[in-house]
Amino acid sequence: xxxxxxxxRWGAIAQxxxxxxxALVITQFTLAMLFDDLPPSAHKLALLxxxxxxxxxxxxxxxxxxxxxxxxxxxxxxxTLKPWERSAARFNHVLLxxxxxxxxxxxxxxSSARGFPVSWFGLFTLPDLVPKNKALYELLVTTxxxxxxxxxxxxxxHMLAALKHHFVLKDDVLRRMLPLTxxxxxxxGR
Amino acid sequence: MRLLISxxxxxxxxxxxxxxxxxxxxxxxxxxxxxxxxxxxxxLDPAKSSLDYTFVQAGAANKxxxxxxxxxxxFAPESPAASRLDVTVDINSLDTGDQERDDTLRGAxxxxxxxxxxxxxxASQIDRTASGYEAVGKLTIRGVTRxxxxxxxxxxxxxxxxAVGYMSGKTSLRxxxxxxxxxxxxxxxxxxxxxxxxxxxxxxxx
Numbered sequence: 451x452x453x454x455x456x457x458x459r460w461g462a463i464a465q466x467x468x469x470x471x472x473a474l475v476i477t478q479f480t481l482a483m484l485f486d487d488l489p490p491s492a493h494k495l496a497l498l499x500x501x502x503x504x505x506x507x508x509x510x511x512x513x514x515x516x517x518x519x520x521x522x523x524x525x526x527x528x529x530t531l532k533p534w535e536r537s538a539a540r541f542n543h544v545l546l547x548x549x550x551x552x553x554x555x556x557x558x559x560x561s562s563a564r565g566f567p568v569s570w571f572g573l574f575t576l577p578d579l580v581p582k583n584k585a586l587y588e589l590l591v592t593t594x595x596x597x598x599x600x601x602x603x604x605x606x607x608h609m610l611a612a613l614k615h616h617f618v619l620k621d622d623v624l625r626r627m628l629p630l631t632x633x634x635x636x637x638x639g640r
Numbered sequence: 641m642r643l644l645i646s647x648x649x650x651x652x653x654x655x656x657x658x659x660x661x662x663x664x665x666x667x668x669x670x671x672x673x674x675x676x677x678x679x680x681x682x683x684l685d686p687a688k689s690s691l692d693y694t695f696v697q698a699g700a701a702n703k704x705x706x707x708x709x710x711x712x713x714x715f716a717p718e719s720p721a722a723s724r725l726d727v728t729v730d731i732n733s734l735d736t737g738d739q740e741r742d743d744t745l746r747g748a749x750x751x752x753x754x755x756x757x758x759x760x761x762x763a764s765q766i767d768r769t770a771s772g773y774e775a776v777g778k779l780t781i782r783g784v785t786r787x788x789x790x791x792x793x794x795x796x797x798x799x800x801x802x803a804v805g806y807m808s809g810k811t812s813l814r815x816x817x818x819x820x821x822x823x824x825x826x827x828x829x830x831x832x833x834x835x836x837x838x839x840x841x842x843x844x845x846x
Contacts, residue, residue: 490744492823495830499698565737569699582737 451629455522458633459626464522467515468627471550472605474508479602502561503571505554512550528621542608549601555579556597560590679716679723682805682843684709689841691729695815696832704736713843715766715794715805723766725775729759749822756782761790772809781818788813792839803845810838 454461460468478501485497527539561568562578563586569575580586615623622633691706708730716722731753736742746753763777772793779788792809814833815821825831 490740492825492827492830495698496827499830502698565702566697567700567702572699575700 455525457523458525458622460525461522462629463518464515465627465629467511467518471508471511471515474504474511475601475605477504478508479598482598499569499572502557502568505557506568506570506576508550509554509558512547512554515550516547525626528615528619528623530619530621539611542604542611545604546601546608549597549604553594553597553601556590556594560587560594563587563590678719679714680803680805681846682711682713682715683846684711685804685842685844689839689843691837691839691841693838694836696834698830702736704734706730706733707735708733711807711841711843713805713807717796720766720768720773725761725763725766725777727761731757731759749825750820752782761788763790779813779818782820784818786817805843805845806841807843808838808840810836812836 451465452459452461453463455464481497481501481504485494485501488494488497527536531539558568558576559579562580563583565582567575567578612624612627615621616625620634625631626633686708689711691709693704693706694701695704696702706729710728712724712726714724731751732746734742734745734751736745745751748754759779759781761775761777761779763775765776767774767776769791772791775790775792777788777790778785780786788811790809790811792807794805794807796803796805798804812834815831815835816826816828816833821827821831
């Protein structure tokens with residue numbers, strides 16, 4: 451498999467970043483649900499600390515991914531898509547990228563507003579984005595939650611669309627993001 | 641009989657010599673009682689004093705302070721060994737800037753303030769060091785008493801005709817030495833064992 455993208459397939463780096471972020475986003479939802487209703491405890495602190503570290507990791511990977519996307523060709527959408535489907539796909543992808551930045555930044559800012567500095571796996575401490583502010587913290591708790599759930603919904607739409615392409619339309623849209631597979635038709639989508 | 645009289649005389653002379661040679665040593669050992677004239681008794685100016693601490697939470701340094709504490713300091717400049725320092729901290733006054741965290745810290749598994757409302761440091765000896773002084777005494781937190789040495793610097797000044805003293809210092813202690821952290825709070829991966837305590841006090845002479 452090529453390291454870089456081609457006009458037919460996503461390369462190894464793009465695939466790795468895509469699936470790594472998928473796994474980490476699922477981890478984030480799992481951690482958030484685990485600690486959400488817990489009373490203050492060392493266990494809750496540990497889960498929260500992991501959630502923050504993973505969130506910052508997603509932010510870093512999202513930045514890397516965007517940079518890699520700009521430096522590489524993007525396999526185009528299939529020609530079979532109707533104009534509204536193209537727009538919907540484009541809107542969905544842009545929203546995913548925006549949310550991959552917005553959710554962690556909202557979480558980081560929320561932690562700063564609470565007065566809790568964010569550490570990345572205990573290796574380094576990130577700067578506080580805003581000074582301590584209780585009202586802002588309360589607002590960001592809601593914002594972080596709404597953005598996260600929006601990301602969840604948009605990601606599920608993205609996944610369902612990919613499955614539709616694979617099982618219903620039987621094109622290469624999903625296959626070209628999967629390692630160890632090849633496109634059925636060379637030059638599809640050209 | 642003659643032996644007894646001379647013995648008593650020798651004892652009296654010796655006692656007199658001792659008193660004359662080192663008057664501050666005659667000071668009572670308990671801090672609450674007044675010091676000998678050679679020592680200046682200082683009390684805290686709470687408005688211009690701070691008692692802070694830094695701890696690691698979830699990998700990042702966090703800060704807190706105590707807002708209520710008392711200090712009594714008897715300082716004999718010519719004889720630091722005869723000086724005394726007594727500090728009582730109202731643990732309930734802890735303030736880390738986060739209500740939920742403060743309440744958690746007051747709880748039974750951490751400071752257990754209901755049972756142990758105060759921390760106490762009593763130093764009956766102040767050693768002179770290369771860089772200042774060191775208070776040698778006993779520190780009690782959460783009912784656990786341990787030997788402790790607290791280095792500090794001290795300078796005196798006259799402000800508006802009143803004698804004042806500025807005491808500041810920093811020391812590190814391990815919370816688990818004093819049982820601050822029971823149950824799963826004994827783990828140090830999220831809340832570090834080491835706590836840096838720093839103080840900057842303004843004292844007024846009485």
